[in-house]
Amino acid sequence: MGLKSVQNGLVPTRFMCMLAHMVMLISLLIRRNEYVGSCDTVLYQNVNLLNNQFIIGLSISIGILAIELVTFITGITLFNTFQSLISTFLHSSAAISLSIMVFFKWCSVDFWYIFGFCSCIPFIFEIIFLIGIWLFKRTIN
């Protein structure tokens, strides 16, 4: 089953989507001011708080994505088709929506939706598979 998922191209697409997400996150972390400054000043009055929240959210998602990359490359979930599909779909949608955030100068509060859907869900499934492989020795290939 490993060769088949390489034949279909699941493994490299998953890797490229994860990398794209990571690249967008890092580039957003470097230039934050435009997105924190484009928020509604009536609703969000404390700009420093928004800035700190944005930094925290970005760095948490970078950490989660780094853990996912490590489990991917060391081979634990490399040929797992279910996790591959979830990862490709969600991380690619995250990369696209983050680039839309750059183009249309969204508010930084809208990043939390991307964080919830596109960073947390693959991480939860990955932990489920990790526990399943480590403790119960069940694999899906």
Next chain:
Amino acid sequence: MDKNIKNPDFQSRLLNGLTKYASKPLGFEKMFREEETLKKREVEYASSLPLQIILYFNAYFSIVWAIGTSFLWPILGFSSTEDTRVWIILILFSFILLVIFEIIRLYIGYVGNLSERVPELTGFWLLTLMIELPLSCFLIAIVWVPLGTGDIKLVIAEKIPMQFALQIFHTFFVFLEVIFGFIALRVLARYQISRFHYKQFEKYEDKVEKDQDWINDLDKNNHIKMQSFDFEEKKKY
């Protein structure tokens, strides 16, 4: 060359000494346990898996990196001050060299690791260590100090943050390839040395018997009677 095990000649002594020297452990193989896995496998192969994984993903990533960053360099050109204009020529040349050497390096490393060839692996390792590592580190770590202030800033992280993010991964891949390429090269070279060393002692003992067996087996298998043939027979004309 006569075969003397008790009184070995210079050539066999030299080879013995060379294999002993080449098989001294440095410690990397013990850390990653490459030799134990070599002995435990049912099929013996000496190509390293981690290096192959890294090269595979690096090949896919470098396409995106090359195309993406080549679209981003004009931003640096348009938004440059007098301070940063110094670096643009160096960046341009280093990028062109990186792209050229990347294609050669990845192909050589991939093929050399799969087909267990030592010269190609050494070429790959030397290219990464001597050319790619300094250039890709340079593209991350360009530093400028703006006039009037004491701040130290990274040029590329400030002007083109996306290129900085891509370059981080490129440098990370190159760094990993230097480490894992060294280990793969040592394991492969030592494996081939030991195989060559043991092979040449089997040569002269088995050769004569094997030829005779081949000729004798022809009679049994093919029901052909072979007459003994003297090649040095004088012609009777």
